Amino acid sequence: DTGVSQDPRHKITKRGQNVTFRCDPISEHNRLYWYRQTLGQGPEFLTYFQNEAQLEKSRLLSDRFSAERPKGSFSTLEIQRTEQGDSAMYLCASRTPGQPYSRAFFGQGTRLTVV
Amino acid sequence: DAKTTQPNSMESNEEEPVHLPCNHSTISGTDYIHWYRQLPSQGPEYVIHGLTSNVNNRMASLAIAEDRKSSTLILHRATLRDAAVYYCILLQDSNYQLIWGAGTKLIIKP
Numbered sequence: 745d746t747g748v749s750q751d752p753r754h755k756i757t758k759r760g761q762n763v764t765f766r767c768d769p770i771s772e773h774n775r776l777y778w779y780r781q782t783l784g785q786g787p788e789f790l791t792y793f794q795n796e797a798q799l800e801k802s803r804l805l806s807d808r809f810s811a812e813r814p815k816g817s818f819s820t821l822e823i824q825r826t827e828q829g830d831s832a833m834y835l836c837a838s839r840t841p842g843q844p845y846s847r848a849f850f851g852q853g854t855r856l857t858v859v
Numbered sequence: 860d861a862k863t864t865q866p867n868s869m870e871s872n873e874e875e876p877v878h879l880p881c882n883h884s885t886i887s888g889t890d891y892i893h894w895y896r897q898l899p900s901q902g903p904e905y906v907i908h909g910l911t912s913n914v915n916n917r918m919a920s921l922a923i924a925e926d927r928k929s930s931t932l933i934l935h936r937a938t939l940r941d942a943a944v945y946y947c948i949l950l951q952d953s954n955y956q957l958i959w960g961a962g963t964k965l966i967i968k969p
Contacts, residue, residue, distance in 0.1 A: 746902070777957075786946055786959035787903065800956070835902055845891045845910075845950055848957060850902035 746770075750836050750851035757826055757858055764822045765854045769838030776819050777848065778811055779835040780804065787835055793819060826858045863947045868964040877934040879963055881947030884928045891950040892923060893957060894932050896943040896965075903946065906932065942967045 749768040757763050769776050774795050779787035790809070792800045795816035805811075808826075813819040823830055833855050837848040864882040871877040883892065891910050895903040907914055907921045909930075914921040920933040934941055944962040951958060 746904075748902075750902075784961075786961055787957075788959070789956055792956070837902075845908070847893070847905040847908060848895075848903075850895075850904070852902045853900075855900070 746849040746851065748836060748838055748849050748851035750834075750854050752854055753852060754855045755857070757856070759828060759858055760825055762822065762824045763826060763856065764820055765834055765836075765856075767819045767821070767836030767838075767851060768817075769819070769836070770840075770849055771817075772840065773838035773849070774816065774841040775839040776813060777837045777839075778819070778821050779837065781833040781835055781853070782831075790821075790834075823856075826856075828858045831856055831858045862958065863949060863960040865945075865947050865960055865963045867961070868966065870966045870968060871937050872968050873939060874936055877937045877941070877965065879932040879934075879945050879947075879965065880929065881931070882929050883947070883949055886927050886949060887951075888927075892921070892927075892930050893948045893950050894919070894921065895946045895948060896941075897946065897962070898943050904943075906945070908950070937965075937967050939967050939969065941965065 747770040751766045776793040778790040781787045789802050791811045793813040808824045811821045833853045835853045837850045839848050893908040894906040897903045907919050909921045922931045944964050946962040948957045
């Protein structure tokens, strides 16, 4: 257990439905990242928060994707009008403040299956 | 973005040392080299990181070439629990992002 929690662990949804995932980082970590990982590939960066500010978004994050981190604590990732191509593992990671080169702590991920 | 190149897979015998190579010829002077590993259906787990000097921790050692264009993760005595996909990653100084490659699948034979 790394201290980063993701909920749910698994989600099956029908195409066209909206889904929302939650990430609870380690409490003192101000940096939070979302990644997407498809089978056999390494994680792909989606977006990055420092406290409540969303500082960077990948071009992978289409307008159907939105992420928030209210109050700089937990974060949510929402996918609207899901497509089969959204099926993947969605990973959240957090890092400690003041040490920009420090290790990242990853959650166990949310496995999304769009049917 | 700087990239890393790793072999797709490697095999090793249990209780023997394992040397996992990584090429990062386009690394910039301030990019850190990180290694993570991932078991099936789990999130990545930190292994080790370094900048220029070789590093040791309880899990592994990291040997970094003098020109920093390559590095090697060393597992001193592999166990079956070390079977995983190992990722060599550059942490960019410009935005502190981890740039992931495809990783090396390490197979440990009993």
